[in-house]
Amino acid sequence: MDKIRAFIEDQFLVEFDESFPEGTNLFKEGVMDSFGYVQLCRFLEKEFAIAFTEAEMTGNVLVSLTQIRETVAQKVARRGEEPA
Amino acid sequence: MCGIAGLIDTALPSEALPDTILEMLGTIAHRGPDGLGYAVGDDWAMGTARLAVIDLESGTQPLGDPGGRFWLCYNGEIYNYRELRADLEAQGVVFRTHCDTEVVLAAWMTWGEQCLPRFNGGFAFALFDRRERRLVLARDRFGKRPLFYARHGNAFLFASEMKAFLAVPGFAFEQDPAQLASILGQWTPLPDQTGFRAIQALPMGEWLSFDRGGLERHTYARLAFPEGPAPAGEDEAKALIRRHLEASVALRLRSDVEVGVYLSGGIDSAIVALLARDIGGRPPATFSVAFDDAALDESAEQQVVAAHLGTRHDTLRVSHEDIAAACPDAVYHAEVPAFRSAFIPMFLLSRRTQECGIKVILSGEGADEAFLGYDLFKETLLRSRWDDIDDDTRSRRLARLYPHLGHYGPQDIAALTGLYQQFSQERMPGLFSHELKFQNGRFSARLIKGAGDPFAAISALVAGHGEMAAMSPVQRAQWLEYKTLLPGYLLSTQGDRAALAHGIENRCPFLDPAVVDLASTLNLRFDDGFEEKRLLRQAFAGRLPESIVNKRKFPYRAPDAAAFAETRPDYLELVQSESELAKLPFLDANFARRLTAKVLSRPAAEISTKENQTFLFLLSIALLHRQFVGRDGVAGHKAGRVHPPLVRMVDLRGAA
Numbered sequence: 001m002d003k004i005r006a007f008i009e010d011q012f013l014v015e016f017d018e019s020f021p022e023g024t025n026l027f028k029e030g031v032m033d034s035f036g037y038v039q040l041c042r043f044l045e046k047e048f049a050i051a052f053t054e055a056e057m058t059g060n061v062l063v064s065l066t067q068i069r070e071t072v073a074q075k076v077a078r079r080g081e082e083p084a
Numbered sequence: 085m086c087g088i089a090g091l092i093d094t095a096l097p098s099e100a101l102p103d104t105i106l107e108m109l110g111t112i113a114h115r116g117p118d119g120l121g122y123a124v125g126d127d128w129a130m131g132t133a134r135l136a137v138i139d140l141e142s143g144t145q146p147l148g149d150p151g152g153r154f155w156l157c158y159n160g161e162i163y164n165y166r167e168l169r170a171d172l173e174a175q176g177v178v179f180r181t182h183c184d185t186e187v188v189l190a191a192w193m194t195w196g197e198q199c200l201p202r203f204n205g206g207f208a209f210a211l212f213d214r215r216e217r218r219l220v221l222a223r224d225r226f227g228k229r230p231l232f233y234a235r236h237g238n239a240f241l242f243a244s245e246m247k248a249f250l251a252v253p254g255f256a257f258e259q260d261p262a263q264l265a266s267i268l269g270q271w272t273p274l275p276d277q278t279g280f281r282a283i284q285a286l287p288m289g290e291w292l293s294f295d296r297g298g299l300e301r302h303t304y305a306r307l308a309f310p311e312g313p314a315p316a317g318e319d320e321a322k323a324l325i326r327r328h329l330e331a332s333v334a335l336r337l338r339s340d341v342e343v344g345v346y347l348s349g350g351i352d353s354a355i356v357a358l359l360a361r362d363i364g365g366r367p368p369a370t371f372s373v374a375f376d377d378a379a380l381d382e383s384a385e386q387q388v389v390a391a392h393l394g395t396r397h398d399t400l401r402v403s404h405e406d407i408a409a410a411c412p413d414a415v416y417h418a419e420v421p422a423f424r425s426a427f428i429p430m431f432l433l434s435r436r437t438q439e440c441g442i443k444v445i446l447s448g449e450g451a452d453e454a455f456l457g458y459d460l461f462k463e464t465l466l467r468s469r470w471d472d473i474d475d476d477t478r479s480r481r482l483a484r485l486y487p488h489l490g491h492y493g494p495q496d497i498a499a500l501t502g503l504y505q506q507f508s509q510e511r512m513p514g515l516f517s518h519e520l521k522f523q524n525g526r527f528s529a530r531l532i533k534g535a536g537d538p539f540a541a542i543s544a545l546v547a548g549h550g551e552m553a554a555m556s557p558v559q560r561a562q563w564l565e566y567k568t569l570l571p572g573y574l575l576s577t578q579g580d581r582a583a584l585a586h587g588i589e590n591r592c593p594f595l596d597p598a599v600v601d602l603a604s605t606l607n608l609r610f611d612d613g614f615e616e617k618r619l620l621r622q623a624f625a626g627r628l629p630e631s632i633v634n635k636r637k638f639p640y641r642a643p644d645a646a647a648f649a650e651t652r653p654d655y656l657e658l659v660q661s662e663s664e665l666a667k668l669p670f671l672d673a674n675f676a677r678r679l680t681a682k683v684l685s686r687p688a689a690e691i692s693t694k695e696n697q698t699f700l701f702l703l704s705i706a707l708l709h710r711q712f713v714g715r716d717g718v719a720g721h722k723a724g725r726v727h728p729p730l731v732r733m734v735d736l737r738g739a740a
Contacts, residue, residue, distance in 0.1 A: 008455070009680075011736075012527075013527075013530075013675060013678050013679060013682065022498070027503070027506040027523070028506075028523075029525055029526065030523040030524060030525070031520075031526075031527070032487075032503070032525025033153060033503075033520075033527070033579055033693075033694055034491060034499075034503050034521070035489070035491050035523045035692035035693065035694075036692060037499050037500075037502065037503045038491040038496045038499045038500070039690075041496075041499045052498070052706070054498040054501070055192075056501040057498040057501065057502040058498065058501045058505045059505075060506075062502065063506070073166050
């Protein structure tokens with residue numbers, strides 16, 4: 001899961017610390033633009049062999065590192081149960 | 085077209101004033117290569133570098149009234165000067181010249197500041213009343229012509245370009261981190277911002293007076309979108325568009341020198357060229373930029389328009405190396421940080437136009453603001469109706485936005501929907517339309533360390549204009565474009581500054597007040613707002629090639645900064661080396677280095693638009709620091725200077 005943090009820090013040139021906690025809303029802070037969000041979704045799907053539903057992409061589940069981690073972890077855990 | 089400069093209440097000895105004003109004019113002589121003129125008093129001086137366009141012989145400046153009380157230095161053109169002259173003659177004014185400069189002087193003497201709303205043109209002027217010791221500065225309603233001012237001790241300085249202040253003894257430039265953060269946040273200076281501490285721009289539609297009582301600023305033209313009477317139908321609307329644009333182009337063809345046209349390959353400049361040919365009685369000379377990169381190049385469309393109209397067409401092909409070589413000069417002329425490189429080819433095009441012997445050009449600038457040509461307006465409309473439309477319609481419209489951006493399209497529509505979902509509500513009061521864009525600007529503003537809120541200035545600007553409250557979301561978007569990007573970048577960095585760097589006067593028929601007012605009465609009245617400029621296109625269908633009429637908006641762009649900067653180790657040194665970054669202590673050096681490393685090391689497809697833009701901001705801030713704060717611009721300017729002849733000198737020192 002540190003891969004996600006590393007991707008975000010590298011892709012968006014931010015560093016998570018006390019002043020920029022992992023729960024920060026990446027949209028509201030101007031970190032994630034349309035290009036970055038598309039890159040992030042592509043990265044997560046490829047790296048963890050998962051696919052996001054439209055509801056997941058349009059909901060508030062991918063707005064912070066904390067939420068992204070939780071969502072990806074749940075999807076990875078459910079991966080074997082989902083139809084290919 | 086001209087450049088003006090001056091200083092009053094200066095402590096400089098009066099014997100130093102002629103040299104000082106000549107030095108100031110010398111720094112902006114590119115704006116007026118046909119002759120310098122100045123007037124000097126005991127503790128004031130003002131002058132003009134003139135580009136002779138109307139009344140070539142007797143239009144020298146500064147122009148005084150017969151009694152010698154008022155002295156005018158004037159930059160620009162009042163296109164309706166003949167009508168105003170007739171009005172003034174009817175009131176008994178006797179004219180000595182045929183120049184519009186004298187009309188401006190007489191209009192002020194007759195009507196005072198009430199003359200300003202009557203002026204249809206692009207202008208900035210300084211008028212000194214010797215009797216009252218009062219200086220007036222004024223600027224046109226859309227901000228086509230620049231005018232900057234500053235205090236220097238007790239002295240008051242003004243000039244068409246800030247670089248004129250480099251010639252004032254003791255005046256020091258200092259970059260202002262808070263202003264820079266704002267400029268980076270909005271991707272453009274706001275109306276009175278310059279990026280330098282203690283220097284202000286006079287905003288569009290304003291005038292100021294400076295006298296012993298101090299400085300007062302006044303607004304004479306507010307931006308509104310009047311709801312005029314609705315035309316009976318589309319045919320009448322199209323006829324009105326044609327009639328208004330014909331009148332506008334006819335006014336802007338008034339010139340005693342040949343008028344050319346810049347062709348972009350799009351519908352707007354094609355309409356201007358068509359009307360210039362029909363009204364002017366012969367095909368105009370046309371000029372275009374072409375790129376090797378097919379994704380940016382519109383030369384095929386330019387050729388189609390030129391061939392259709394039979395113009396004498398000249399194409400300037402611009403390479404990455406050309407852009408790299410011209411970058412410092414173009415930034416020096418722009419004077420403010422730039423977020424796009426597109427102004428550099430325009431800088432080169434004006435040089436080419438000058439070499440071809442043309443002094444005045446028309447362009448299609450302003451059409452996208454007036455007739456809703458930008459995707460931003462469609463995005464605003466879509467977001468404002470986000471919750472009221474079905475998913476399919478939303479997805480279809482989203483996929484049609486920003487066709488030049490590779491990640492906008494059906495394959496990524498779910499992710500884009502997620503992003504827009506985050507911004508479907510207004511969070512910043514009054515800034516709904518530009519919220520997503522400004523959020524992207526937060527990234528650029530991270531270049532500046534501890535500069536505070538980069539949106540404080542834009543919030544204050546919006547809060548100061550209560551008329552926005554009554555506007556629709558799309559009109560608010562228009563208002564912001566008119567107030568920010570249009571004067572702050574398109575008409576200045578990419579317009580006036582790029583053109584006047586080589587003595588080219590640019591005129592914009594779509595920015596005639598009557599055309600703008602007409603467009604505002606038609607917008608969204610016959611359209612759903614998702615087919616840009618449909619009425620405008622249809623108004624000229626049949627008179628221009630179908631491929632041009634039906635072509636989708638193709639934003640004028642130039643190569644990303646990294647594409648040309650990587651060929652210049654000296655530029656990269658500016659934004660990477662510890663010693664150079666140490667000269668810019670207000671920059672976040674760590675962020676600057678990380679950004680530069682990323683932009684230069686990754687394939688272009690992996691770099692986002694905002695990263696490219698921020699990199700150019702960084703490079704231009706460093707270049708401006710070297711040129712203005714470090715004063716390298718003085719040396720460069722003097723090395724290449726060819727002084728225009730001194731054609732007028734009025735010495736009022738010791739005079740009552």
